[in-house]
Amino acid sequence: MIFFHGHKFINKNGKYYTSGSLNNGVFQRYLNWFGEVTVFANERYATKEHAKLINDNNEVTNVNLDLINTKVNLRNFITVIRKVKKAVNNHDYIVVRMPSFYGIVAVRYAKKMNRKYLIEVVGCPWDAFWNHSLKGKIIAPFMWLFTRKTLKDAPYAVYVTNEFLQSRYPTKGKSIGCSDVVLPRLEKGTLEKRIEKINLLEKGKPIIIGTTAAVNVRYKGQEYVIKAVSKLNKEGHNFEYHLAGGGDNQYLKSVAKEYGVEDKVVFLGALPHDKVFEYLDNIDIYIQPSKQEGLPRALVEAMSRGCPSLGSKTGGIPELLNKELIFNNGSVDEICDLLGNMDKKMILAEAKRSFEKAKEFDSQLLGQKRNHFYKIFAEGARVSND
Structure with missing residues (x-):
């Protein structure tokens, strides 16, 4: 399986650390159903600001990383698209987390190559880009349109909200509302x-x-x-x-x-x-x-x-x-x-x-709900691929 997202992993001396929540625990969700997982995302080198964030707890060790340096620009645009295409072609199962440019491109090729795919929707691209900058206001309508189109025909979708994202980016496929938040047990x-x-x-x-x-x-x-x-x-x-x-x-x-x-x-x-x-x-x-x-x-x-x-x-x-x-x-x-x-x-x-x-948001309850849905996806994808 390959997972696409715009997350930026921190490279320190050849070891990679998450700069947010995409850690070993999250990736274990996929490893429960797929023998090997690759993550297609971004890379940036550690700075002094990252010193507080880098420790053994957020080192990513249980998945393969296929990363693009964040300095990639428009001159490398075609190269990036080709890399996404190759990555989709080399994997049996596709999971994308959106908003994500990589995710939109990956779904396009997954459909062409008849790969079953699942989309996780964790944010609204319209809000993200519109409130970012003047440049973002130009990009926002396109990302909104592409995201809606991408979700519309998605066979499987997981939304982190119960209502908001579903109303903006509906799908005709199977879907659940399940937060991505993982809390320790409440005492x-x-x-x-x-x-x-x-x-x-x-x-x-x-x-x-x-x-x-x-x-x-x-x-x-x-x-x-x-x-x-x-x-x-x-x-x-x-x-x-x-x-x-x-x-x-x-x-x-x-x-x-x-x-x-x-x-x-x-x-x-x-x-x-x-x-x-x-x-x-x-x-x-x-x-x-x-x-x-x-x-x-x-x-x-x-x-x-x-x-x-x-x-x-x-x-x-x-x-x-x-x-x-x-x-x-x-x-x-x-x-x-x-x-x-x-x-x-x-x-x-x-x-x-x-x-x-x-x-x-008890981790056990959400985990059971999410795990059941990924089981449906994994088994459905295998039947289709067979």
């Missing part, structure tokens, strides 16, 4: 510690808001929270904003300086995944202000730690949250209204709600 003690933390909140002490996301990606929306913190604190509140995430933070620092909250905005940089939960346990409220998401892992992880959470009306975020705690994309005023009205009673109620909702 009752986690909620008890959260409740204790809330009960110890003191008037006059800062309430800490948190977001886990890359700080150099504008569509993650942290700038709107910074502006909201400035407005709220001028009105007499006391909020701090702690941001966990890698990337160049100069733009967000400039926003904090412009709005007079440099001392209230803390940049923690990229955190190893095992440290993210410690960070979440230290904040009081989690916010997902993104303009583009599928079903955000970071939000689900925050909810699993009992974090009272609010978020934008984007992607699958409204499927997770109390509808009273959802705001329109980029609306500073709405963020201010929601945060300003969150008293201790509401924070406590939302902490309990978050923890209960996160139980739906």
Whole structure:
């Protein structure tokens, strides 16, 4: 089997590490059904910024990697397409994770070569490109159209949402809604510690808001929270904003300086995944202000730690949250209204709600659902190929 995605694996001294969630555990899903798995994706060389992210836990060791260096440009466009074609031809089963240019091309050749294929839909290409840049706004309509066309006839599709992505990119084939989030088993003690933390909140002490996301990606929306913190604190509140995430933070620092909250905005940089939960346990409220998401892992992880959470009306975020705690994309005023009205009673109620909702993402339950669907795909593909 071959898996296509635009993920960027970090190359350090010839060893490869995931820069996100595509780790050995995820690839084991495919190894359960296919004897050998190759991953077709991107490669970038390790920088100082990656130092915190590279450890034995995220080294990729159980699959073959067929990687393209991220410096590949339009001059290599035809070469890349030929490489995708060859990769499809050399494998019996095709899985693509979208949005992905490689995925669109791979499906095209899979259909021509009569290969059975499965598509995983983890995000909306329209939102991703439209909110990225001016260049992205030019690309967005094409990626939206190609993705819809690619999904339409897909024989098998897995969506990370229950409604949002299915409505934008429907398929006529077999499909399920199954989050890609993998949570450790939720312990009752986690909620008890959260409740204790809330009960110890003191008037006059800062309430800490948190977001886990890359700080150099504008569509993650942290700038709107910074502006909201400035407005709220001028009105007499006391909020701090702690941001966990890698990337160049100069733009967000400039926003904090412009709005007079440099001392209230803390940049923690990229955190190893095992440290993210410690960070979440230290904040009081989690916010997902993104303009583009599928079903955000970071939000689900925050909810699993009992974090009272609010978020934008984007992607699958409204499927997770109390509808009273959802705001329109980029609306500073709405963020201010929601945060300003969150008293201790509401924070406590939302902490309990978050923890209960996160139980739906129990790794064992989702694993069984996903495993059953991949069994159907694997057995169906074998029958067809035979």
